[in-house]
Amino acid sequence: MTTRPTYLELADELAAELRDADVGTRAPSEHQLVASHGVSRITARAALQELELRYLVRRVRGAGTFVRRRIDYVIDKNLPPSFSATVAATGARPSSRLLRVIRRPPDPGSTYELEVADGGDIVEIRRITLVDDMPASVATLRLSGSRLPDIEEHLDDDVSVHALMVDVYGITLRRWRHHVSLDVPDADVASLLGDEAPRPCWYSESLNRIEGTTQLGEYSASWSHPQVIRNVFQIGDDE
Template sequence: MTDLVPAPRAATLDPDSAVPLYAQLEDLLLRRVEAGEWAAGTQIPTESQLCEAYGVSRVTVRQALGRLVRRGLLSRGRGRGTFVRDARLTAGARSVSSFSAELSERGMRPGSRVLDVAREPADPEVAAALDREPGAELIRLRRIRLGDGLPIAVQTSLLVAERFPDLEAHLGDDVSLYAILRARYGTVPVEATEVFRVTGMPKEIAPLLDVGRGAHGFHATRVTYDGREAFEHTTSYLRGDRYEIRLTLRNTR
């Protein structure tokens, strides 16, 4: 548990202000996070400690924390407390890019560890997604995707084998698949369809991501196109405490 550092004298709440107390507290806590007082992954003080430090009710503290959770700055775990999220792992609107590029754009060091590479026949569902006949030969690449050395996702990529001869010879840890496809085969992703669902981690995936079986996260399915046809079908299991999706919605009229 992180000890509560007393708030600076100037960082007090004004009960006579037109700004509600919960909004004032939200701003003060936000400033402490942005100042680096609580680093990403750090557990912040308890509700009781915050009540005592700022002289406010538990309702006010919960309102302030709830707003910061909704903004993606904090995360809560039942029975575990409240933690500072790493906002760099928040995925919003983005282009068709690799996971490595997505992390790099957020200031993180991307990495990957290959679990296995093999060939397998396409099952009917994947074959339909790739517009191939069932049984068509696919290259399967399973990797753990890392951000700053920490596991974020387990990803399985299925690629049309006839389009990428000898691809296996060029795959390895910390290698960008899309960079290889571009450099050696002239294949550039242009469009993708992606579906995210909330899921509990299967027993074979949980230890790879260093989480408990059934821990909540995302299951993502993606089909990627190069402008002519689909060339990749990918499924990913992503840690819910290290990856977040946030979209901005806006009416056009």
């Protein structure tokens, strides 16, 4: 009979202990596991890696290992394409950190996608989004600048772009096209997501229309961490 590896037995024990722990609770470190369970450092590390593979914990570079629960990020044509609204609907707490806002001339692709008039510009927003203070995604949004005058004055950390568009500019977006794949980001994105090295993440691209029209109001591209986000697609016609 094959003996089960020690690291899996330890991982099972830790999983049972952490199952009812609050999100964000610090899990034992490798050093603590060596001292409390009499295992080697290699076994302790393998057990924590196994918990990470089961999406029970998240190991954050320089911070430690924390209890994690993935949220269901529902993608549905009848739901607004808002990160804040989608996360809040799960009972988790959304937040964001603004990295960059620039206005620039459109490239040919943006001119087509966002229907920017001659002489118009693109507002490009890059930010990190968080779920319960854990890095969840790195997103780049491109919007038609002529529709959003002075939007830079309203943007800040934790400001929902889509709520801002509704409240200040009277623009509501609806999902139109959405593409998701599993891919590996570059090292800069991986670092922003808290990983020591690039790991497979969800890569999403979206085109969203202005409600009640066929005009495209937003292009977005994002890298989402699979230990935080579980993409759920709801597909079908309304009955």
